[in-house]
Amino acid sequence: MMLIPVVAILVADPRAPDFPEQVPGLMEACLADAVATNSVTETDDSHKYICGGDAAARLWAFLERAKIKSYExxxxxxGRWLGRDFPLGACFKQIRRADGTAGGKGLSCTIWVPRPAVGTADKS
Known part of the structure; x- marks a missing residue:
């Protein structure tokens, strides 16, 4: 009976959802990491969340597998950084330090959550 091994393989190794279905979960992990490490700041028009570590590594690897075009x-x-954009954010990986040596372990992802600019909030 070949049916049992095939079913076991499908259950044991479910196929990961295609792009962009994984993005919300990866972004959630990044946001949680940014909050846990107190890496949240405000810009003129957004809240800026920066994650690193495993959350950034998983998001970077996903963008790479999804063949999201990179830029330098x-x-x-x-130094020099390789970047990849995704909805509401981007990941950055250091490829060369400012002194010209090979890139370090620099990898981070940033998520920008829009917010009303100061003085433009709806007053109704």
Whole structure:
């Protein structure tokens, strides 16, 4: 009977949902990490959540597997970074330090949650 082994394989290794169905769960883990590490700030128009560690690594790996096109950014103080965007955010991986040496373990993801700009809140 071949049916039992096939069913066992399907149950033991369920196929991960396709893009973008995994994004909400990955973003939730990133938001939780940012809150836990007190990495939440405000910009003029958003709340900025920055996660690192396992949450960022899983989100980066997912974006890579989904073949999200990357781009490079140079920052004078922090070197060269590879970035990948997703809805409401982006992940950044250091590929070269400012001194020209190979990138370190720098990996973070940022989620921007929009907020009303100061003075523009609905007063009704």
């Amino acid at each position: 950014q140079d920052t004078p103080d922090e």
